[in-house]
Amino acid sequence: MTGAAPEPVLVARGLRKNYGAVQVLAGVDLTVARGEVACLIGPSGGGKSTLLRCLNFLERPSGGTISIFGEMLCQDDGAGVHIAPERILRRARSRMPMVFQHFNLFSHRTVLQNVMEGPVTVLGLDRDAAIERARSLLRDVGMADREDHYPDQISGGQKQRVAIARALAMAPSVILFDEPTSALDPQLVKGILGVINDLAQQGITMLIVTHEMKFARDVADRVHFCDGGRIVESGCPDDIFQRPRSARLADFVRSIHE
């Protein structure tokens, strides 16, 4: 799709995650390049969300390496994982904010304050600049007229627009989406996918866990099929959906067409 190999924003190698004896990630290799829209698809319980949460260290990886923006944040010397100190992780997280399935807006803050929170407390922007940035982003996601509303006054689709604006306010290098439309009614899904599509057109790097196969096919540069705690197959959407190489992906593609 692109000519010269673009620099990787996010690289995971042999990433493992166990909860006690249960292995959720069994050695994931994943690379996301700058400007790329990558979709993670696969059956429920395959480890997609856990992978996303390990990448920004909301979950502590059990093994493997993660490097983000060229900086090694998680190393594995065979004896155990070495994770960068919290201060370094915070800086990395601020460059790859996450959009959640259940929006997770701050319920005691207005729409505008939700979007301002990161710029003010993390980036150290002054109030006026943060307000200006927040207003402009709320305009972009179609929420300009709701800036004084509280999260319990707006719909799910509107909450997700605000959550996306909140992530964008960090001027991120990559945005992680964890099933951003799964908690929405079908008629609202389209609007959110439209917003994400707009971001893709602007060249924003995104890693999106999704069950919206048509969306993945239309918007993604690369699709990763995740099952059994591994990335089973990666490729451009056409290859993944038209010419699956593995039996598991073929089954999965067939099941979503039924």
Added chain:
Amino acid sequence: MYRFFFREVPEYFPFLLQGAWITLLLSLVSMACGLAVGLAVALGRLSPYRAVRWPLDAYVELWRDTPLIVQLLFIYFTLPEFGLTLPAFWAGVMGLSLNLAAYLSEVFRAAIAAIDPGQRQAALSLGMSRASIYRRVVLPQMFRATLPTVGGYFISLLKDCSLVSFISVNELLRHANIVIADTFDSMNTYIMVGFIYFVMSFGSARLIGLLERRLTPRHQRRGAMIPSDPKGIAA
């Protein structure tokens, strides 16, 4: 027939007000200490380290499961045996605030646990530090949610202060007993004492109500219309 005090203000009324002032002061200082200790204990009890949690759990149980009056008597009369002698007022503050903190820590702990963990994750994912997550996301919601309960504890504290008359703090009830010893007019004195307690408690309740109202967004206030779209279904 009995002559009620309403015809004229008795000469000892200012003396009772003096006691009421000490009661109020004692309540405010104990509340401030109780809030600080209660919050610290609540946060400590959410710690992942058992060595931190266990002693705090023990403290909460010990103080909730013994009577306040016994705690006050212990602090005032027994602690000096161990070398800690406190003036009556401060012994009262210590007893009242440690007792209050034991209860408040449970209130705070429950309120923190009730805040959707997703909000903390969202704050983490923006790169916020744990300290600023507590300061900006967790504690403001905790305080707003617990304000009515904490206000109730304050009113209760105001009246529990009468117990410190047992350790010779010159608060309202002790002043009343001094008056009665002097005048033998227990009926009028206790009526006045009750009246003063009522005014202080009712006034506090109103103030707490106002504060609660101020801290609640308009649409969430009592009597406000139910949000038109409570489930967030409409586009």
